Amino acid sequence: MRYIDQDELALPEGWLAKAAAAADAVAAGADPNAHADVWRELKDALAALFPEKKCWYCESQVDRADNAVDHFRPKGRVSDAANAHTGYRWLAFDHRNYRYACTYCNSRRKDVVNGTAGGKADRFPLVDENSRLYAPGPLSQEKPALLDPCDLDDWELIGCQQENGKPCAASQDPAEQHRVAESISVYHLDYEPTCKQRHAAAIRLMADVDQAKLFFGKPGLQEHFTSVAKKIRRAIDRKAPFSGEMIFLLKGQRHDDHPWIQKLIEA
Ligand SMILES: [Zn+2]
Known part of the structure; x- marks a missing residue:
């Protein structure tokens, strides 16, 4: 929502x-x-x-x-x-x-x-x-x-x-x-078919978050990080399916070592 x-x-x-x-x-x-x-x-x-x-x-x-x-x-x-x-x-x-x-x-x-x-x-x-x-x-x-x-x-x-x-x-x-x-x-x-679609969106989001965490701050991987971060931003945009629930999941991933997550939520 x-x-x-x-x-x-x-x-x-x-x-x-x-x-x-x-x-x-x-x-x-x-x-x-x-x-x-x-x-x-x-x-x-x-x-x-x-x-x-x-x-x-x-x-x-x-x-x-x-x-x-x-x-x-x-x-x-x-x-x-x-x-x-x-x-x-x-x-x-x-x-x-x-x-x-x-x-x-x-x-x-x-x-x-x-x-x-x-x-x-x-x-x-x-x-x-x-x-x-x-x-x-x-x-x-x-x-x-x-x-x-x-x-x-x-x-x-x-x-x-x-x-x-x-x-x-x-x-x-x-x-x-x-x-x-x-x-x-x-x-x-x-409704079960809606939960399945929401789950698929959640799986994609969390896979991207895991990748971005690996790339973040690593020398030579800045470009890779930026491209995954942009994907995550798109997944929480108003245009994306279930974007409110994706914001909820992303909020759960916030961590002092990964300030980029809060920045994406506010972007
Ligand atoms: Zn509806």
Whole structure:
């Protein structure tokens, strides 16, 4: 996961007026899905906020799915709510509630072969259920349990295990670990084929780190070192698959003898 700056979103001409009209219709009782063209119109603009059309939750490339615009706060019912919740309908046309997501993170699926299940669908757990909004109100009142790529602090809380590519908490704090566990489950980040791809990226990264450590500071090997260091930098760039998890793994390799690692992370 990486941080996505929503303020960079470029809205098409006339979109805000269309969104306001749709929001009025929904406030008067219309079904938000009857105006799905409004959020679908933002699909490309949202995709453009993150390179390579990657999913904001898992950093996999998104295929040309129709439902790539996820409502972070669900527009329909909310299955986690303690009382019957008909959805955050008043946010259905608020572009700050949109996240660009792949089908695996967004839609409920069961992987029977590997024994995992997930997909966000109507899930939106909170850290404290008592703070749940059932009508328009200050969103700051609710602390989402799910990690939000549009929150400056959340992306760094999740990493992956070097040996199998499975997602894990980057933090030792129990409350943060709980949020990571909820996110892995709800976004289906432990989907086995995704773990395999993440693992392959981890293997490549760690092989390069081992090489760079061997080359670093050795007379006559400066050029070799530079070329491997550039490869590692590319693997943690926003364009690279699973770059957030690769940063997590690279952070684990920091050492006083190898100051170049911290420099690459900050570059
Ligand atoms: Zn995804």
